[in-house]
Amino acid sequence: MSIKFSKVNYIYALGSPLEKRGLNDVSFELTEGNFIAIIGHTGSGKSTLMQHFNALLKPTSGKISIAGYNIDNQTSNKHLKKLRKHVSLVFQFPEAQLFENTVIDDISFGPKNFGYSEEEAINLAKKWLKKVGLPEDISQKSPFDLSGGQMRRVAIAGVMAYEPDILCLDEPAAGLDPQAKEQMMKLFKEYQQEGHTVILVTHNMDDVAEYADDVLVMENGNLIKHASPDKVFEDNDWLQKHQVLKPTAATFADKLSNFTFDKKPLTLDKLVTDISKNLKR
């Protein structure tokens, strides 16, 4: 199955003096089961796009087909709960939405809400508490007594605990320390490799290179490129024109003018292999 956007437009505050275009005729087709990265400057429409995947926003015009559901301007809110079990969105700073008295109640809220029994929900919550790297003994604590990083993990566990087919993450690692960030990224990659779709908004081009199969580049509400990481980072002139940064490895490789690369290396591992090949020549 695929996720398809056909000429999706979104206008904030339509018809008011504050009218603002969020998405402009966005069309693409994504393969389910992939790891998809969405990149672009602040204000380019990434969060607006993300909120369309689970119909938190509905297109002002155009159509979306996702997980067997069709969404357009006329879609009624009645049918959306089922969709949201399959397609979940983790907002930027999701810790702001914690609300239960204990960590375990907060994480099991989602599974319960989507029809799991009390016992199943608690078991899922325990499983995901561990998966996001939190110790079991915090399960009875108030989420508000935790550190910011721990709160973030609780919030992410709360969405992963009902194991949505399509997991959408809006800058989930923003503000985390580098080690926590890497753990999170590995968790998302593992989740995708177990047979789910992951859609991630990020500013980190190293993560795009390392984890993504497919990339959407947004600019001013327009989709300006949809391609593999290799293709997105191929053309230096295009990157410069649109002020898209390169992965660290690619920047490094471009400075090694005496070296030849069959294909621009995007990850540190690939860079090291290519450099040693050059040195052996």
Ligand SMILES: Nc1ncnc2c1ncn2[C@@H]1O[C@H](COP(=O)(O)OP(=O)(O)O)[C@@H](O)[C@H]1O
């Ligand atoms: N609630 C809103 N009301 C009006 N305009 C908005 C709202 N949210 C976002 N926008 C505008 O829509 C555009 C896209 O924003 P957004 O999707 O948040 O971008 P990004 O996530 O890439 O930073 C920006 O110009 C932003 O100012």
Ligand SMILES: [Mg+2]
């Ligand atoms: Mg955003």
